[in-house]
Amino acid sequence: MGEENSYEAIHEYFTKYLREHKHRRTPERYAILEHVYSYEGHFNADILYNLMKQDYRVSLATIYNSLDLLVECKLIIKHQLGNQYAQYERAFGNNNLHHHLICTNCGKVKEFSDKPIRVAIQSKAFVHFKMSHYSLYLYGICGKCKDELKKGIIHIPRFTEDSDDF
Amino acid sequence: MGEENSYEAIHEYFTKYLREHKHRRTPERYAILEHVYSYEGHFNADILYNLMKQDYRVSLATIYNSLDLLVECKLIIKHQLGNQYAQYERAFGNNNLHHHLICTNCGKVKEFSDKPIRVAIQSKAFVHFKMSHYSLYLYGICGKCKDELKKGIIHIPRFTEDSDDF
DNA sequence: TTTGTTGCAAAACGTTTGCAGCCTC
DNA sequence: GAGGCTGCAAACGTTTTGCAACAAA
DSSP: OOSOOOHHHHHHHHHHHHHHTTOOOOHHHHHHHHHHTTOOSOBOHHHHHHHHHTTSOOOHHHHHHHHHHHHHTTSEEEEOOSSSOOEEEESSSSOOOOEEEEETTTOOEEEEOOHHHHHHHHTOOOSSEEEEEEEEEEEEEEHHHHHHHGGGOOOOOOOSSSOOOO | OOOHHHHHHHHHHHHHHHHHTTOOOOHHHHHHHHHHTTOOSOEEHHHHHHHHHTTSOOOHHHHHHHHHHHHHTTSEEEEOOSSSOOEEEESSSSOOOOEEEEETTTOOEEEEOOHHHHHHHHTOOOSSEEEEEEEEEEEEEEHHHHHHHHTTOOOOOOOOOOOOOO
16 A cells, blocks of 8 residues: 555555455445544454444444454454454554563553564565564563562573573 | 483472472472473463373363463463464473464464574663563465465465474 | 362353344445 | 345353362472
């Protein structure tokens, strides 16, 4: 898609995708796209369902169905960060070139951006694999939890050959 | 398994962890650790359960309970690659310094290793976040599926385990 | 003895599916 | 008019939980 990330461009892109794949252009699908693209940050199916219920009659099944479709046409990105709700975020109009920090203690998710990492990953090529996108999750302990856990810290010996100094 | 010394260290580390956290050293926990550390590659709770059932009386609940414990003490790594079974792999004695290629068509998972990527990620430091480990997943289309898609075979929503080279 | 852990079964959870009717093409 | 899509509810598959019995501390 072009670099114009206005909502009209998104809408048009979706229309083109639906038409080319012989999927029907239903009002539900457009309503879902609209809500998704006016939502800042990460959301899940339930959040979206409850948000939409306020002013639109839509079922959870249709939400899931449409989210799949939006993932398929790369308008949104799906993250499975645990066995709770899958998380989604829009792919355009958002700063989507980010990675995720996940606190293994409290489960909080934060985003960060890092060019060297991005370059290293994107310059990787495979003979028998065509990369479309990637997800990088860094797990650890956030500042808040670090303070709270200070009492019970145990020493963890490293069995790995490479030592990692963060 | 030819790594007697290694396994002794693992066993000892686990014992220390259990003791320091005031968790009981039950035969089930050691049996699970043993099976996990003699399993090559990725596995899930169900695979482990069925494997252990053959020569050990253990319940799925205890499997899950113990896997959590092993994740907690960093003896195994957990991957949530979709909303199917969570996948685990041992953290030591294995080449765990790898990333994952995931085919978005057939769901096949393949490992690869890349030093520049590893270095870029590991050299990253945060003020309010202490990284313990990370997961990098590259999504795309594997060679096999690329060929099949070319011939018009559409979507194969299957999760396979056989390792073809990417 | 105390109480953390177990096996078992049932419940919980997010997601998918079956179906009758609706609506896009 | 055909059949893809919808809402609804029931079913699904994975994981967690409640509980009585057990066993490690």
